[in-house]
Amino acid sequence: MHRFVPFIAVAASLLVLPGLGDPARAAGPADGPRRVSRMDFGKTPGGTPVELYTLSNGRITAKVMTYGAILTELDVPDRNGKPGDVVLGFDSLEGYLAGHPYFGATVGRVANRIGGAKFSLDGKDYQLAVNNGPNTLHGGNKGFDKVVWKAEDVSGPAGPAVKFTYRSPDGEEGYPGNLDVAVTYTVTDQDELKIDYKATTDKATPVVLTNHSYFNLAGPASGTILDHEVTLAASKYTPGDAGMIPTGAIESVKGTPLDFTTPTPIGARIKEIKADPVGYDHNFVIDPGARPAARVRDPRSGRVMEVSTTEPGVQFYTGNFLDGKVKGKGGVAYQQHQAFCLETQHFPDSVHHANFPSTILRPGQTYTQTTIYKFGVDSVPGLDRR
Numbered sequence: 001m002h003r004f005v006p007f008i009a010v011a012a013s014l015l016v017l018p019g020l021g022d023p024a025r026a027a028g029p030a031d032g033p034r035r036v037s038r039m040d041f042g043k044t045p046g047g048t049p050v051e052l053y054t055l056s057n058g059r060i061t062a063k064v065m066t067y068g069a070i071l072t073e074l075d076v077p078d079r080n081g082k083p084g085d086v087v088l089g090f091d092s093l094e095g096y097l098a099g100h101p102y103f104g105a106t107v108g109r110v111a112n113r114i115g116g117a118k119f120s121l122d123g124k125d126y127q128l129a130v131n132n133g134p135n136t137l138h139g140g141n142k143g144f145d146k147v148v149w150k151a152e153d154v155s156g157p158a159g160p161a162v163k164f165t166y167r168s169p170d171g172e173e174g175y176p177g178n179l180d181v182a183v184t185y186t187v188t189d190q191d192e193l194k195i196d197y198k199a200t201t202d203k204a205t206p207v208v209l210t211n212h213s214y215f216n217l218a219g220p221a222s223g224t225i226l227d228h229e230v231t232l233a234a235s236k237y238t239p240g241d242a243g244m245i246p247t248g249a250i251e252s253v254k255g256t257p258l259d260f261t262t263p264t265p266i267g268a269r270i271k272e273i274k275a276d277p278v279g280y281d282h283n284f285v286i287d288p289g290a291r292p293a294a295r296v297r298d299p300r301s302g303r304v305m306e307v308s309t310t311e312p313g314v315q316f317y318t319g320n321f322l323d324g325k326v327k328g329k330g331g332v333a334y335q336q337h338q339a340f341c342l343e344t345q346h347f348p349d350s351v352h353h354a355n356f357p358s359t360i361l362r363p364g365q366t367y368t369q370t371t372i373y374k375f376g377v378d379s380v381p382g383l384d385r386r
């Protein structure tokens, strides 16, 4: 198992190893230029202005915009201290407006699938948008990824932070109740991107919020992620039918290509998955209390990402539906398996499975979700030779 070297340790090594990286960038926790800046990022077809916020702790920089509360860019140093973007997306708002498979998006009101696009709650039937075969996916036709949120700089002791808020009206995409949602992105002094979600409602409704970033730790233009090494603290998963609706069973990953309990390259067994298009697109049950829930290492750049979450599940998706048709940053055509997603979530279709943790939020309750993406490197060239 490779090490996880935090950038702060890299920074300390720079004191004795001049020439490695840029000491100004790799300063100690409170020393970096911590800041939030704001710029105009265009307008929606309806004329609503969209803003882009840049959050930086001097080592890690995140860009997030009010359209879809989308993470558009995430710059992280590699093992030589050289920063680079690690998420797929577009250079301008137009790319996002033209339609895309949820790059960096905040997904809701209910992330993932609901079978048959309907559910009953407290004796009432609700019909949702049918947008994925006979099912509903990621909030419907106009989910939280396609609305313009309000933004506020809420930077504090934890680091530069921006809070996005949105009121999802009663009946939106078929869901009951006015839902007030807040999503806060923080770039912490511990080199984490932390996303906190909160929601309250005036009628009982299902709520599952997540972020749908497509990561490629070698950079969004650098081919497939099949060589990335993944560890998932998940000894179980929820098998699904052909439309990826859970059967309700919770099964062991042992002896299957879904066993990532020890570090394994994504490509090692991907062809054994019986799916068209081929690849991982499964909800894993995170072993209770596991921190981190997931760890990914890119052997080329040395970047390591650890994901910790309050959620019981994570959809591990390997960009199976990317087919070169979407041209992203720098005009690069995104190909199959060019990125992976780790969508921390409650289990798909929970409204139909009493044995899954409940996704129902009631008036007077507060929905919360926190997911932390922590960055470091697997080794530091000069340091490791000593």
Ligand code: BGC
Pocket: 101, 102, 112, 281, 315, 317, 321, 343
């Ligand atoms: C789903 C995939 C889907 C992707 C983009 C993932 O969460 O599981 O099936 O293609 O999102 O929409």
